Structures are given as C-alpha cells and as structure tokens.
Amino acid sequence: MCLGFPVNTPEVTRRHRQVQLVVTIVYLGIPLVFLGAVLWISSGVTPFNWQAGLLPLAMLVLGWFLRSRHRYKPQRWAGVGAFFGAVTGLFVAFYPIVLDVYWPAYLFLPVMWLGMVLGVGLARYAERVLLVPVVPELADTQYELFFRLRGLRLTTLTVGTESVTIQGRAMLRNRSGLNPNDLGRTYPLTAITGVHEVSLTGLERLKYPITLPIPPVGTAGPAVIVQASGEDWVLPTDQAATLVQLLNRRIAAARPE
Numbered sequence: 001m002c003l004g005f006p007v008n009t010p011e012v013t014r015r016h017r018q019v020q021l022v023v024t025i026v027y028l029g030i031p032l033v034f035l036g037a038v039l040w041i042s043s044g045v046t047p048f049n050w051q052a053g054l055l056p057l058a059m060l061v062l063g064w065f066l067r068s069r070h071r072y073k074p075q076r077w078a079g080v081g082a083f084f085g086a087v088t089g090l091f092v093a094f095y096p097i098v099l100d101v102y103w104p105a106y107l108f109l110p111v112m113w114l115g116m117v118l119g120v121g122l123a124r125y126a127e128r129v130l131l132v133p134v135v136p137e138l139a140d141t142q143y144e145l146f147f148r149l150r151g152l153r154l155t156t157l158t159v160g161t162e163s164v165t166i167q168g169r170a171m172l173r174n175r176s177g178l179n180p181n182d183l184g185r186t187y188p189l190t191a192i193t194g195v196h197e198v199s200l201t202g203l204e205r206l207k208y209p210i211t212l213p214i215p216p217v218g219t220a221g222p223a224v225i226v227q228a229s230g231e232d233w234v235l236p237t238d239q240a241a242t243l244v245q246l247l248n249r250r251i252a253a254a255r256p257e
Helices: 010-042 050-070 074-099 108-131 136-140 172-176 240-254
Strands: 145-148 155-159 163-168 184-188 192-201 220-228 231-236
Touching (some): 010 074, 010 136, 050 074, 074 145, 155 240, 192 231, 220 240
Antiparallel strands (some): 145 155, 155 163, 192 220, 220 231
C-alpha cells in the first residue's frame, strides 16, 4: 500500500493504515449506511420512492470530496462525523412515516444524538490511534498534528507540514468581540528561529502575542518556547520533548538545502 509519503517505522505505517480506514468509515461508510437504510425503507413503498435516495447520495458525494481534503487533518474529522451522524439519525427517524410507521419519529432526538455520538466517537478513535502516544516519526507524515496546551483553555497548537498555528476556539470570537487575528497566529516553518524545551514552576506570568478571552493559568511542568517572526511563545505541554523533536524535524524538512 502506497502511503503517499516516506515512512521510517512500521508503527507509523500501522497507525496510518488504521486511521485512514476509520476516516473512510466516517466520510464514506456513514453515508453508505444512510443510503442503504433509505433504500430499504423505500422498498416497502409503492411506487418505489427513489427521490429519497438523493440526500444520502449527495452526502456520499460530499464525503468523497471532503475526505480527499481532510484525510490528513484530524481536527476536521469530529465535525464531519457529528454532522453526518446527526443527519443520518434524524432522517432515518422520520422517514418511516412513508410506511405509516410513526413511533420512530417520536424518538428523533435520541436517534439524532446517537448518530452524532457514533460519528464523533469514530473520529476521536482515529485521533487517538494517530496521536497516542505522539512519536517524533509522525513529523515525516503529511498529518497536521495538534496539541492541546496545558493551562490555556480552548487553545491549540497545530503543526502542519509548512506552517505552525496557535489558535483559540473560533466560537469565542462572538462572546469576546475579538476578530480571528486576535485569537491566533500562523507562522511558516521557515520563519521559526528557535525551539527550546523548558520547565515551568507554575508561578510564571505568561504573556502571549494574541489576546485570549480566557486568561492563561500557570501550571508547573514542561513547556516549549517557540521563537518566530520576532515573537516568543511559551507553550505548556506535557509532550514538550516530543514536540521539540517534531518541530525541529519539520523545520529542517521545510528549509531548502
């Protein structure tokens, strides 16, 4: 099986194959189950209601399109899984009405939530397979690797193949009146001039080049200092040692020889 990128270890190869199988189930498997359920219910209707299959077919096409764009972006998987699962559950709950079967419609809310939970659960499982534990060899893949930061609520670090992004949750903008540039920064890997591992006592007053709606909480433990474009970031994470190796490997790969 061609992975599309060089891989140095069997472990990373195993993770990649398992992750992509689950991602395929989320993006294509859920719409196929949706289509099968609709066709099965429609088979009991005279004349056959083929129009009902248009929605799951559209979802299948959308899943095929999004899978090619999201396959290496773990942060996208849960959102798609939630949406596909919820739509499938909602439609399957109401559609039996065409057979004069009404009781599933009364359960539309729990069925919708069940579909959403299953979709998100599959996506989270794929994330865990990929990122637990994080290993430096993941730097040699095309995955966007994201890290939740200790003491910085709703803020994540995403290490791509060409850039690094520190970003607060977009949903906080409406509550705080901030614009997207206030809540995040993106730096090309070639703009990063230094990556260092440090240890924090928890007493430091950390300051950041962006405005966070939720103030950072000082915590003791390892952290990574990232210097980029004249700005310094202190990023508390228990995976500091691995993150430093990941960043250095991707920075080296991004710089021309």
